[in-house]
Amino acid sequence: MFLAALLPSANTAVSPDATLVRRLLQQDVSAFEQLYDRHSRAVYGLILRILQQAGTAEAVVQDVFLQLWRNAEHYDESRGPFLPWLLTLARNRALDTLRLKSERQRRREDQTEELPPVVTAPEFEKQLDEKRRAEKVRALIGALQPQQKRAIELAYFEGLSHSEIAEKMREPLGTVKSWIRNGLLRLKEELQATA
Amino acid sequence: MKNCDQFREMFEGYALGALDAGERAALDAHLAAGCKDCAKAVEEARWLVSQLAYLAPESTPSDMLKGRLMQTVRAEALAAQSAKKFKPMVPAWLWAGVAALLLFSLYSAWNMQRLVREVQSANERAAALIRERLDLEAQRAAAEREATILIDPASVKIPLTSSDPLTPKLEATWHAKLGIVLTGQKVPAPSRNRVLQLWLIPKAPGGKPIPSLTVRPDADGKFTLLVANPPDLMEGTAALAITEEPPGGSPQPTTTPRWVGGLT
Numbered sequence: 001m002f003l004a005a006l007l008p009s010a011n012t013a014v015s016p017d018a019t020l021v022r023r024l025l026q027q028d029v030s031a032f033e034q035l036y037d038r039h040s041r042a043v044y045g046l047i048l049r050i051l052q053q054a055g056t057a058e059a060v061v062q063d064v065f066l067q068l069w070r071n072a073e074h075y076d077e078s079r080g081p082f083l084p085w086l087l088t089l090a091r092n093r094a095l096d097t098l099r100l101k102s103e104r105q106r107r108r109e110d111q112t113e114e115l116p117p118v119v120t121a122p123e124f125e126k127q128l129d130e131k132r133r134a135e136k137v138r139a140l141i142g143a144l145q146p147q148q149k150r151a152i153e154l155a156y157f158e159g160l161s162h163s164e165i166a167e168k169m170r171e172p173l174g175t176v177k178s179w180i181r182n183g184l185l186r187l188k189e190e191l192q193a194t195a
Numbered sequence: 196m197k198n199c200d201q202f203r204e205m206f207e208g209y210a211l212g213a214l215d216a217g218e219r220a221a222l223d224a225h226l227a228a229g230c231k232d233c234a235k236a237v238e239e240a241r242w243l244v245s246q247l248a249y250l251a252p253e254s255t256p257s258d259m260l261k262g263r264l265m266q267t268v269r270a271e272a273l274a275a276q277s278a279k280k281f282k283p284m285v286p287a288w289l290w291a292g293v294a295a296l297l298l299f300s301l302y303s304a305w306n307m308q309r310l311v312r313e314v315q316s317a318n319e320r321a322a323a324l325i326r327e328r329l330d331l332e333a334q335r336a337a338a339e340r341e342a343t344i345l346i347d348p349a350s351v352k353i354p355l356t357s358s359d360p361l362t363p364k365l366e367a368t369w370h371a372k373l374g375i376v377l378t379g380q381k382v383p384a385p386s387r388n389r390v391l392q393l394w395l396i397p398k399a400p401g402g403k404p405i406p407s408l409t410v411r412p413d414a415d416g417k418f419t420l421l422v423a424n425p426p427d428l429m430e431g432t433a434a435l436a437i438t439e440e441p442p443g444g445s446p447q448p449t450t451t452p453r454w455v456g457g458l459t
Contacts, residue, residue: 027272048251058260070271088245088248138249156244162213181208188243
């Protein structure tokens with residue numbers, strides 16, 4: 001069972017990101033710069049993909065990294081890797097910005113925390129480095145049926161609900177729910193199998 | 196848990212934020228009730244969703260963005276270090292204590308001054324009341340003495356007349372023990388800056404007039420003069436006379452008497 005893989009890490013080595021985040025707690029400017037250099041491309045890429053506007057995207061990137069600098073203690077390295085947490089924070093901030101211009105604001109108002117929780121990574125996840133994981137995710141989602149991939153992207157990058165996606169794609173609500181759920185479950189299985 | 200089946204297909208949508216309000220509220224309530232299995236499933240779905248970030252192609256932000264960020268971060272780090280260095284030198288609690296002591300001292304000094312001013316003011320009010328009461332008692336005593344002199348059968352009435360027949364008469368009432376009361380009605384006002392002074396004219400030949408009190412009639416020409424302690428010379432006094440004198444009176448007459456009255 002996949003949940004069985006959610007075990008405490010046997011690997012006690014501290015990741016470079018976790019070490020840098022610890023140094024942030026001591027107001028280490030150099031550590032902040034290293035974290036920025038390591039992850040600003042991924043963060044900016046995600047935010048730009050959501051907002052589609054470079055100037056606004058840079059403002060949100062700045063907000064995300066200042067949140068990291070000022071609230072580094074919110075990241076718990078024992079619960080999961082740093083980058084997914086940072087990217088979740090970036091997505092939430094970008095969708096917040098998107099919602100300011102959208103009627104969807106009220107619907108999602110209480111869904112996004114100020115800072116996201118750190119999610120526990122499954123054991124197999126730790127065996128994939130960032131680059132390999134990114135390639136794997138892109139390949140797996142890219143291999144889905146175009147409509148299934150489109151539904152997942154609308155949910156993830158535009159923050160649309162199942163109902164809104166169904167309306168936009170002119171497909172039955174149940175179909176959209178199945179596409180999204182089955183697509184994610186397939187991603188999970190493939191990542192697990194690869195590890 | 197029994198109810199978990201109805202949520203089993205919602206975890207991915209929940210992690211994406213794609214559930215409709217009703218579905219989300221139901222799952223929130225279920226998680227808040229403490230279902231550990233569903234909480235684990237949601238956490239797993241969140242991790243899966245976080246992997247979707249890799250679908251976005253990486254892109255390089257401008258150098259200016261990094262410059263702005265580093266500038267802000269360096270400034271905040273410097274401020275935090277300065278605050279840390281300053282902290283052990285003068286702890287905040289000490290500042291707070293000193294400030295509280297200073298405020299208390301200022302308040303005490305101000306309060307003391309206020310109390311002193313209030314006590315002084317109260318003393319002044321009490322002194323004024325005492326003076327007023329003494330004045331009233333003196334006026335009452337004088338009025339009683341005047342009344343007694345005027346009605347006592349032992350008093351001697353002495354009319355004082357003027358050489359001018361148009362000038363009204365004055366009347367003096369002399370009680371051997373209580374004094375003299377001199378009254379006048381419609382008396383012409385004395386010359387400017389002048390007052391009327393009473394004189395006791397001795398019987399003894401060559402005796403000098405004895406000066407007594409002065410008075411100035413009011414606007415209606417009315418006055419009452421009480422000489423509470425005249426020299427005990429009723430037997431040796433031949434007459435009373437009134438002259439005009441400078442304010443405060445004179446040791447001897449400087450003008451011709453305007454009124455004179457002899458004792459019989």
